[in-house]
Amino acid sequence: MRKKILIANRGEIAVRAIRACRELGMESIAVYSKADRESLHVKYADKAVCVGEGRATGSYLDIYKILSTASLFEADAIYPGTGFFSENANFAELCDRLGILFIGAKAPILKKLGDKILSKQIAVEAGIPVVPSTKDPVKDADECLKEAKRIGFPVVIKAVDGGGGKGIRIVHKEQDVRSSYFSCMKEAKAAFNSDKIFVEKFLDNARHVEIQVLSDTHGNVIHLLDRDCTMQRRNQKLIEEAVSPFVPDDVKQKMYKDACNVISYLKYPGAATVEFLVDREMNYYFMEVNPRVQVEHPVTEMITGTDIVKEQLQIAFGEKLSIKQPSCPSGHAIEARINAEDSSNGFVCSTGMISKCVFPQGNGIRIESYIQPGYKITPFYDSMLAKVIAWADTRELAIRRLIYALDELDIQGVAVNKDLQKQLLATPEFADGTSNTTFVQKFIDSMYESQATV
Amino acid sequence: MTIEEIKSLISQIDKSALTELVYEKDGEKLVLSKKQKVAPQPVSIMPQMGMMPPAGAFAGAASQMPAAAAAAAAAAPDGADKAAAKNDNVAEVRSPYIGTILLNADDSTVPLVNVGDRIKKGQKLCQIEAMKMYNDVVSPVDGTLLSIEVDQEDIVECDQLLFTIEKG
Numbered sequence: 001m002r003k004k005i006l007i008a009n010r011g012e013i014a015v016r017a018i019r020a021c022r023e024l025g026m027e028s029i030a031v032y033s034k035a036d037r038e039s040l041h042v043k044y045a046d047k048a049v050c051v052g053e054g055r056a057t058g059s060y061l062d063i064y065k066i067l068s069t070a071s072l073f074e075a076d077a078i079y080p081g082t083g084f085f086s087e088n089a090n091f092a093e094l095c096d097r098l099g100i101l102f103i104g105a106k107a108p109i110l111k112k113l114g115d116k117i118l119s120k121q122i123a124v125e126a127g128i129p130v131v132p133s134t135k136d137p138v139k140d141a142d143e144c145l146k147e148a149k150r151i152g153f154p155v156v157i158k159a160v161d162g163g164g165g166k167g168i169r170i171v172h173k174e175q176d177v178r179s180s181y182f183s184c185m186k187e188a189k190a191a192f193n194s195d196k197i198f199v200e201k202f203l204d205n206a207r208h209v210e211i212q213v214l215s216d217t218h219g220n221v222i223h224l225l226d227r228d229c230t231m232q233r234r235n236q237k238l239i240e241e242a243v244s245p246f247v248p249d250d251v252k253q254k255m256y257k258d259a260c261n262v263i264s265y266l267k268y269p270g271a272a273t274v275e276f277l278v279d280r281e282m283n284y285y286f287m288e289v290n291p292r293v294q295v296e297h298p299v300t301e302m303i304t305g306t307d308i309v310k311e312q313l314q315i316a317f318g319e320k321l322s323i324k325q326p327s328c329p330s331g332h333a334i335e336a337r338i339n340a341e342d343s344s345n346g347f348v349c350s351t352g353m354i355s356k357c358v359f360p361q362g363n364g365i366r367i368e369s370y371i372q373p374g375y376k377i378t379p380f381y382d383s384m385l386a387k388v389i390a391w392a393d394t395r396e397l398a399i400r401r402l403i404y405a406l407d408e409l410d411i412q413g414v415a416v417n418k419d420l421q422k423q424l425l426a427t428p429e430f431a432d433g434t435s436n437t438t439f440v441q442k443f444i445d446s447m448y449e450s451q452a453t454v
Numbered sequence: 455m456t457i458e459e460i461k462s463l464i465s466q467i468d469k470s471a472l473t474e475l476v477y478e479k480d481g482e483k484l485v486l487s488k489k490q491k492v493a494p495q496p497v498s499i500m501p502q503m504g505m506m507p508p509a510g511a512f513a514g515a516a517s518q519m520p521a522a523a524a525a526a527a528a529a530a531p532d533g534a535d536k537a538a539a540k541n542d543n544v545a546e547v548r549s550p551y552i553g554t555i556l557l558n559a560d561d562s563t564v565p566l567v568n569v570g571d572r573i574k575k576g577q578k579l580c581q582i583e584a585m586k587m588y589n590d591v592v593s594p595v596d597g598t599l600l601s602i603e604v605d606q607e608d609i610v611e612c613d614q615l616l617f618t619i620e621k622g
Contacts, residue, residue, distance in 0.1 A: 072553065098585075
């Protein structure tokens with residue numbers, strides 16, 4: 001029997017999953033909202049079912065609607081992609097009870113990893129260096145201040161159940177602790193319905209480096225080298241590359257080993273990313289484990305010749321990993337996220353009907369997208385429209401290729417961030433790797449200042 | 455002319471392709487016309503899913519509805535809603551759920567509603583079942599049921615057209 005996979009997501013990751021299903025001879029069932037009728041995932045899937053209104057809570061995030069679609073159309077498994085239900089323990093548990101395979105981690109693992117303090121404990125138990133922090137949530141503002149002083153400024157005040165860039169405050173001075181503590185607590189309460197707060201050392205000038213891990217139900221654990229996602233703004237990644245050009249190989253080898261250890265320790269079969277921060281002295285610290293596919297997975301696929309989504313599907317059905325441990329990267333790959341936002345106007349989300357959409361082509365260029373002319377960008381979802389990935393033998397050529405590709409990219413009807421991406425790729429800081437996770441914001445601020453003084 | 459004769463004439467015209475007949479004799483005048491006369495009845499032959507409406511079945515608001523809605527939906531993602539809004543007299547009832555259509559009342563073979571029925575706002579029109587949960591679909595308006603667009607045990611998706619109701 002042909003296996004049926006319900007793809008509980010939208011956008012480019014839904015299209016990506018449909019392609020993986022096709023190649024594996026599986027039947028894809030897409031779900032879509034009324035605002036996504038013209039999305040390519042609706043067109044490409046074997047079957048597409050409208051699950052409600054544009055607002056995600058009334059469609060993609062409506063557990064009852066997604067699960068009733070899966071059961072009515074007799075799906076064997078649900079592929080959650082990124083975001084939405086991909087790390088939702090409750091959803092994973094309900095799938096289990098319905099006898100539908102959830103392609104991701106089991107509920108108990110998702111619960112542990114979703115709790116920032118618990119996930120750090122796992123890393124400590126697996127013998128991996130972590131950023132100094134409080135072992136438990138702080139009780140009140142006084143304790144928060146005491147702990148901040150003990151750890152040493154700058155610190156990050158973080159929500160235990162936070163994520164997606166919410167519930168995070170970087171504090172440089174003692175007198176700012178109280179106000180940050182309360183505003184962070186309020187934000188966490190509203191966004192995650194949890195006001196548990198803890199304090200962590202803030203690593204200034206750190207790079208964001210992550211390790212892609214795959215493991216199967218037969219006890220095989222391999223890594224697919226690393227990615228560097230240092231170019232980010234407000235905790236949202238903008239440019240990602242594989243592999244990191246600035247972390248020395250001996251340090252990387254230790255990170256690979258630690259990443260595989262933490263996944264073995266968790267006993268989670270599937271795809272996972274172990275995120276680390278690396279400081280200027282090349283000390284690395286565990287940040288978190290994402291037990292799902294990541295937006296930036298294509299750069300890893302390009303340098304290892306693998307298909308991470310296909311592996312996920314096969315692992316879920318109990319098959320062995322179909323690939324062997326790669327020893328070194330083949331070439332270099334860089335991804336630029338194309339977002340519908342107006343860089344010249346405070347980065348407000350840009351909405352409207354796509355009137356034209358021409359994607360770049362050529363040797364070493366890969367596009368992941370879901371839009372077509374006639375698709376209307378609404379404010380309901382993430383602003384990412386496409387990912388442009390450039391591969392080349394060397395990093396220098398990959399950068400040049402990506403800049404030329406962005407030149408060719410022609411999207412009309414909404415404002416996109418392609419000029420900002422081109423400028424960032426052309427900075428000396430990106431070229432020589434002296435950037436850190438605060439670089440993009442500083443670059444934007446300086447551009448804005450120079451424009452204001454003209 | 456006797457009543458019997460008129461009745462016979464009407465049934466003859468009904469079967470023929472004629473749309474109008476004017477008969478005049480000895481100061482008596484009879485006008486029979488098939489135009490615009492068939493108001494409530496053609497509703498029962500409203501299209502099932504995917505069928506074209508009978509061309510010019512009646513010039514009332516309902517006949518142009520499915521075609522207009524389909525055209526608008528093709529033109530713009532939210533077009534269907536706009537088409538419905540454009541036609542003030544007809545309310546469309548669309549599925550808020552994914553599930554199996556149950557047109558009959560509980561444990562019965564009798565449909566909850568039939569075409570031509572007077573419908574009250576809030577009246578139950580059908581149930582949609584999914585995962586053993588039964589959700590009622592109720593009428594948003596007072597009016598007359600113009601069409602039922604689904605069959606018993608059809609699987610429907612969100613936003614799929616279920617009923618049309620002429621308001622009033």
